[in-house]
Amino acid sequence: MSEPEVNLQLGREHGLTDQEYERMLEILGRVPSYSELGIFSVMWAEHCSYKSSKNHLMTLPTDGPQVIQGPGENAGVVDIGEGYAAVFKIESHNHPSYVEPHAGAATGVGGILRDIFTMGARPLASLNSLRFGPLDEARQRYLLRNVVSGIADYGNCFGCATVGGEVTFHPDYRNNILVNAMNVGIVRHDQIFLANASGEGNPVLYVGSKTGRDGIHGASLLASSEFDEHTEEMRPTVQVGDPFTEKLLLEACLEAMRTGAIVGIQDMGAAGLTCSSFEMASRAGTGIEMDLDLVPQREEGMTPYELLLSESQERMLLVAERGRESEIEDVFKKWDLDYATVGTVTGDGRMRIRWHGETVVDIPIDPIAQAAPVYDRPVQVPADLTARQQLDAASLPSEMNLSKTLLELLGSPNLCSREWVYQQYDQLVQSSTVLRPGGDAAVVRVPDTEIGLAMSTDCNPRYCRLDPYLGAQHAVAEAARNVAVTGATPLALTNCLNFGNPERPESMWEFAEAVRGMGDACRALGIPVVSGNVSLYNETSGEGSIPPTPTIGMLGRLENVAMRVPTGFTAEGDAVLLVGETLDELGGSEYLAVRHGIERGAPPRLDLLAEKRLHAFLVAAASQSLLHSAHDTADGGLAIAIAESAIFSGIGVDVELPAGGLSTESLLFSETASRAILSTSVTQVDELVGLATTHAVPITVVGKTGGDRIRLSPGVDVALAEAQDVWRRTIPEIMS
Amino acid sequence: MPKADHPSPHPKPRVGVLVFPGSNDDRDLARAFEFLGADVEMIWHKDRRLPQGLMGLGVPGGFSYGDYLRAGAMARFSPVMPAVANFARDGFPLMGICNGFQILCESGLLPGALVRNRDLRFICRDISISVEDAGLFRGQTFDGATLNIPIKHGEGAYVPDPQRKPRVAFRYVAENPNGTTDAIAGIANEEGNVLGLMPHPEHAVDPLLGGTDGAILLRAFLALALERANSE
Numbered sequence: 019m020s021e022p023e024v025n026l027q028l029g030r031e032h033g034l035t036d037q038e039y040e041r042m043l044e045i046l047g048r049v050p051s052y053s054e055l056g057i058f059s060v061m062w063a064e065h066c067s068y069k070s071s072k073n074h075l076m077t078l079p080t081d082g083p084q085v086i087q088g089p090g091e092n093a094g095v096v097d098i099g100e101g102y103a104a105v106f107k108i109e110s111h112n113h114p115s116y117v118e119p120h121a122g123a124a125t126g127v128g129g130i131l132r133d134i135f136t137m138g139a140r141p142l143a144s145l146n147s148l149r150f151g152p153l154d155e156a157r158q159r160y161l162l163r164n165v166v167s168g169i170a171d172y173g174n175c176f177g178c179a180t181v182g183g184e185v186t187f188h189p190d191y192r193n194n195i196l197v198n199a200m201n202v203g204i205v206r207h208d209q210i211f212l213a214n215a216s217g218e219g220n221p222v223l224y225v226g227s228k229t230g231r232d233g234i235h236g237a238s239l240l241a242s243s244e245f246d247e248h249t250e251e252m253r254p255t256v257q258v259g260d261p262f263t264e265k266l267l268l269e270a271c272l273e274a275m276r277t278g279a280i281v282g283i284q285d286m287g288a289a290g291l292t293c294s295s296f297e298m299a300s301r302a303g304t305g306i307e308m309d310l311d312l313v314p315q316r317e318e319g320m321t322p323y324e325l326l327l328s329e330s331q332e333r334m335l336l337v338a339e340r341g342r343e344s345e346i347e348d349v350f351k352k353w354d355l356d357y358a359t360v361g362t363v364t365g366d367g368r369m370r371i372r373w374h375g376e377t378v379v380d381i382p383i384d385p386i387a388q389a390a391p392v393y394d395r396p397v398q399v400p401a402d403l404t405a406r407q408q409l410d411a412a413s414l415p416s417e418m419n420l421s422k423t424l425l426e427l428l429g430s431p432n433l434c435s436r437e438w439v440y441q442q443y444d445q446l447v448q449s450s451t452v453l454r455p456g457g458d459a460a461v462v463r464v465p466d467t468e469i470g471l472a473m474s475t476d477c478n479p480r481y482c483r484l485d486p487y488l489g490a491q492h493a494v495a496e497a498a499r500n501v502a503v504t505g506a507t508p509l510a511l512t513n514c515l516n517f518g519n520p521e522r523p524e525s526m527w528e529f530a531e532a533v534r535g536m537g538d539a540c541r542a543l544g545i546p547v548v549s550g551n552v553s554l555y556n557e558t559s560g561e562g563s564i565p566p567t568p569t570i571g572m573l574g575r576l577e578n579v580a581m582r583v584p585t586g587f588t589a590e591g592d593a594v595l596l597v598g599e600t601l602d603e604l605g606g607s608e609y610l611a612v613r614h615g616i617e618r619g620a621p622p623r624l625d626l627l628a629e630k631r632l633h634a635f636l637v638a639a640a641s642q643s644l645l646h647s648a649h650d651t652a653d654g655g656l657a658i659a660i661a662e663s664a665i666f667s668g669i670g671v672d673v674e675l676p677a678g679g680l681s682t683e684s685l686l687f688s689e690t691a692s693r694a695i696l697s698t699s700v701t702q703v704d705e706l707v708g709l710a711t712t713h714a715v716p717i718t719v720v721g722k723t724g725g726d727r728i729r730l731s732p733g734v735d736v737a738l739a740e741a742q743d744v745w746r747r748t749i750p751e752i753m754s
Numbered sequence: 755m756p757k758a759d760h761p762s763p764h765p766k767p768r769v770g771v772l773v774f775p776g777s778n779d780d781r782d783l784a785r786a787f788e789f790l791g792a793d794v795e796m797i798w799h800k801d802r803r804l805p806q807g808l809m810g811l812g813v814p815g816g817f818s819y820g821d822y823l824r825a826g827a828m829a830r831f832s833p834v835m836p837a838v839a840n841f842a843r844d845g846f847p848l849m850g851i852c853n854g855f856q857i858l859c860e861s862g863l864l865p866g867a868l869v870r871n872r873d874l875r876f877i878c879r880d881i882s883i884s885v886e887d888a889g890l891f892r893g894q895t896f897d898g899a900t901l902n903i904p905i906k907h908g909e910g911a912y913v914p915d916p917q918r919k920p921r922v923a924f925r926y927v928a929e930n931p932n933g934t935t936d937a938i939a940g941i942a943n944e945e946g947n948v949l950g951l952m953p954h955p956e957h958a959v960d961p962l963l964g965g966t967d968g969a970i971l972l973r974a975f976l977a978l979a980l981e982r983a984n985s986e
Contacts, residue, residue, distance in 0.1 A: 174906075176778075177778030177817070262776050262820025262822065263820075265778075265817075266775055266776075353775070441876075441878055442876045443876070446878065446954070446963075447778050447779060448781070449785060449957060449960070451963060452962055463962065
């Protein structure tokens with residue numbers, strides 16, 4: 019075989035810095051083979067090593083009585099009662115989805131599904147957080163169309179309901195869209211599997227699809243560098259998904275796990291066979307010997323380098339109990355999946371890989387998997403930050419026709435209906451979806467129980483750009499509020515931290531501030547971080563980065579799913595109540611962006627203790643059957659929240675808002691935190707108000723439901739049918 | 755269900771649900787049948803024989819063989835299919851839902867074919883259908899009934915076979931979501947015992963999950979199964 023000779027230049031082409039190259043030589047005491055260089059480059063790439071983010075991530079709270087498994091495994095695990103646990107995680111597939119939107123988004127879904135069922139859980143619900151540039155650009159319409167169809171094709175065929183998420187548009191995502199996929203699975207406590215290669219002498223098995231040449235360096239080069247003029251050439255680094263095989267792999271893995279013969283299991287995701295084998299051995303403190311000739315191969319003549327770095331999808335690496343391989347083999351044969359014993363667990367902490375009778379890799383595991391470089395990268399406040407935080411709201415022209423303004427906002431791309439998107443997703447398979455997409459959070463029933471799980475993804479990137487510390491706090495608080503309005507207690511969260519180039523101090527500052535804000539919010543609200551993913555280098559040379567986007571995936575729990583509270587009104591003649599106070603806080607609002615093209619000012623303040631009281635009140639009110647509907651008040655302010663509750667239900671509303679010395683614009687469109695719009699029967703108002711008072715949550719009766727108009731005094735009076743029409747038709751019209 | 759004053763040798767319906775590789779709504783259908791009081795057997799597609807005493811058979815939705823060639827085109831070659839055809843020939847009721855409907859068309863148990871939706875997009879939402887042929891559900895009160903049941907499919911536009919006119923069982927009401935011929939949502943064979951429909955009644959049996967109109971249809975199917983079994 020003639021493999022390239024390894025030198026500093028080749029190291030650079032593999033994304034290693036000169037210092038990292040030197041460090042590699044030190045660890046090995048020699049120049050690595052070409053395959054070994056490949057391994058170092060993927061294991062030390064940002065995507066796998068978290069080398070820029072690790073110092074910051076370590077500050078996040080990860081513990082709590084409900085936590086069964088925190089960060090570090092394939093996904094986080096929390097107790098949900100009755101012997102069940104929820105396994106969940108969110109993960110990015112941003113760069114692949116920009117380069118090849120259909121396959122990129124599809125394999126993003128496939129990857130997160132495997133992370134869940136690798137742990138023994140059956141995936142129950144998917145969500146996704148998507149960010150694009152403006153839809154009046156043909157390229158963005160192409161990206162939206164294909165990302166959504168990619169998610170739909172994979173998730174629908176696999177058979178996991180897509181129940182929620184978010185889709186927003188901003189010019190700064192134009193050249194670097196975000197595709198963050200989340201999944202929640204369910205497992206019995208005693209059936210959780212971990213990714214450990216323990217037990218010297220145990221066989222290492224390969225199951226699933228054959229290995230091909232797709233996706234080589236997807237993680238190391240595509241995901242761990244900025245976009246530039248060569249990005250188009252990276253298309254072959256995007257993997258191709260096969261949801262049918264994944265469905266078979268799911269059923270076969272869960273069946274094989276029930277045999278009791280599996281010791282540890284991990285999916286081959288980023289950096290394929292390399293990353294999975296190193297991580298499994300490293301966690302168990304063992305070594306692995308492997309023979310690449312035994313790996314099922316899709317193509318002829320694949321080199322060891324290609325076999326080790328391929329990111330072919332729908333593959334799993336597992337360690338079995340010695341002597342019980344045949345039990346596992348029977349299951350995979352039943353499902354017509356490839357299966358091979360490719361190696362053995364050893365006790366010496368080394369990775370030894372043979373190919374065509376030669377040793378092509380012989381390196382220590384821990385120095386690569388655990389002692390990867392960690393950088394304390396310099397940070398710097400962006401020079402224009404203070405200027406961007408200034409806003410002279412008083413100088414803005416007053417609205418002349420508030421009804422028209424409300425309709426314009428309802429039809430604006432970031433506030434209008436997302437039906438065009440989520441109607442392409444199977445929302446129902448597995449018969450668990452109690453609250454479908456469109457509301458604040460989705461609610462699913464845990465099969466065979468009365469337990470409900472509420473879930474939501476959230477982040478306001480505009481806030482994060484103006485103040486990443488506060489913006490990240492808002493992301494946590496709003497995601498928690500989204501689940502609390504359904505009556506669920508927030509349990510734990512997963513995060514997907516999408517940022518720019520960490521080697522630019524301004525981007526690194528945004529990252530550090532956001533993580534600090536997230537940690538503070540999590541501690542104040544008592545919500546641990548149990549899993550997550552970091553996606554850096556989301557920028558294109560010379561065009562700046564995406565807005566900082568720390569997406570939160572929140573999980574909440576309802577004791578009895580029948581008590582869940584919907585977003586829309588449910589009956590005519592109900593009382594409408596506002597909880598929380600409205601302040602003069604138009605900074606960073608959707609209103610300013612849509613009506614005035616302004617993205618400035620300070621984001622709304624956030625009192626985390628008040629927020630926590632609100633959640634407790636909402637959960638208590640739901641459990642006492644005091645709520646007919648509850649809707650979080652966020653993007654677009656009170657006017658949009660009230661209009662949405664009417665639009666969802668087809669029930670009109672008549673509300674008089676207490677002015678409290680605010681301008682009408684602030685009253686209607688200010689995005690003050692810790693508020694919600696509730697409805698309940700007139701006979702229960704006193705009880706509800708009493709409960710709010712006990713929780714020290716401000717509450718005001720503001721009107722009642724009914725009729726066929728949306729009336730918000732002062733100033734708004736529109737026909738409900740017109741509001742529904744305006745809200746519904748924006749995306750279908752743009753996309754047709 | 756059979757009248758209480760009409761004692762029958764089989765008090766409880768016993769039905770099967772086929773499972774192909776890639777079936778997704780198999781467990782949903784089984785759960786719905788059980789919810790409505792039936793005994794359910796899951797039948798793996800490699801089985802060459804159906805279980806003894808089966809009274810009816812559901813062919814579930816999903817993506818058998820990933821729908822990679824054409825929805826339902828591979829499943830028709832599964833080892834279980836000859837037994838399914840015999841079961842239908844013997845007059846037992848069969849219900850194919852979504853992918854199951856596609857499989858029944860591909861295997862010739864129902865006439866016509868299903869092609870991609872007009873807009874080439876998957877659609878998942880609730881929709882109203884009308885019962886067009888109440889005679890298919892003997893003893894049931896279906897005349898003029900409108901049912902609200904979800905659809906979720908990418909290949910749901912029915913195209914009739916000019917040589918074999920379908921017996922139209924259901925039509926979409928006041929709209930045509932996918933470009934199907936004459937708003938057809940479901941059909942039956944001439945004998946009336948093999949039914950195929952795109953909407954998913956198994957996803958409309960529990961009020962908590964959004965509606966119970968699907969239970970009306972599944973109950974009628976179970977009643978037919980019991981009637982057929984008791985006629986022997």
